[in-house]
Amino acid sequence: MRRLKEGSIECSKAKHEVHNRCAYRLRELCFRNGGIYIKLGQHLGQLEYVVPQEYVHIMRTSMLKRCPVSSYDQVRKVLIKELGGPPEEIFEEFNPEPLASASLAQVHAARTHDEKNVVVKIQHTHLTDTAIADIATVKLLVNGLNWCFPEFDYRWLVDEIRESAPKDFNC
Template sequence: MGWGNIYRRRANVFTLAMIIYIDYKALQKREKFMKKPKSDALWKKAHERNAKRVFNLMVELEGLWVKLGQYLSSRADVLPSAFISILKQLQDSLPPRPFEEVCRTIEKELGKSTKELFLDFDENPLATASIAQVHHATLIDRQKVVVKVQYEDIKKIILEDLKDAKSIVDWIAWAEPQYNFSPMIDEWCKEAPQQLDFNHEAENTRTVSQNLGCTSKYDSNKPINQVDVFIPEVIQSTEKVLILKYMDGIRLNDLESLEACGANNQKIVEQNKLYLKLNL
């Protein structure tokens, strides 16, 4: 993606920010002359209207904006319910990138084509996210794996988008001090370079697995401090490609599937509470 497209993205972002700000400011002035029921109805419509605007632009721009939308969808303590319900749709898979792009990145990063590296490679991704998509594949030795492939040019795009997001957040914090997301953006600016290098993710996966005492599902020599959790083995990593051992699983919010496989929901809740405490 050239700088021309970067500037177009920037123009779209700042234009929408201004449209939404003017929309809300105009409503603030109008509501002074309204009764509360009518005012509440207009605010509800405004939230829905602007949430859809934000959602549509985030889907169009992808990258950082999807990640930001996913974060904001969890902030019911700050945002109106219309934003939460609409932005939650960003938790689902996004439209995939072309398979040709995936093959180019793999060959560039690993030095061989997908046909040379894999017996089988599913062209349809298992999942698509803000910076990468994941495919199921089979290595030459017949081991089942998942391959996480970073989108082309996403690093440059995200680093530029971060600058735009910080400018908007700082402006909002100045104009409306009660909405100050500056600490969040500052943290993202520090973390983004590491998230865009899958070697860091690979190393973190190995470290967590070692610290929790995780072993293979079929290993009888389990360490004393083993935690009852499986973490996929890292097969290979580069900056833009990560290959992990395939492990089937169920999303925590898929209650029907969890019940069908006999999962202990109470135990899952307790483990998540512990995880949250460790990360606070």
């Protein structure tokens, strides 16, 4: 790309192709690592005023549709740990299939013993264990990006993640 004249059609086309390829790679990296990384991808999809459009488009169109789902066994373990018993003791009815799943948690329909319909939010189990390391990794990557390409200063993203982590992970 360095040999292409800035502002030329060839340069614009090459930039588009590079951004597109890298955005797809970033999307796959976010899905492979899950949790905070999916949250970060979702956030990037909202930043049309800061990041290239290719990233915005790819993150917006895919990050909200392909979130991880915890198994019923994992959900059961969380309920036992957090509420002191399995779902069949705590609730009159508990749907083992999630209504929806997001980057950090999923929700299940349930009915209490006093016949109230409720939605139960279950955090994906592995996230709390890796949250601190994930934030440190994102910080390292963002700082490295800034060092290599000073015009791409996304260090503020780390501050946003660090600020929201206690609320997202109850830590």
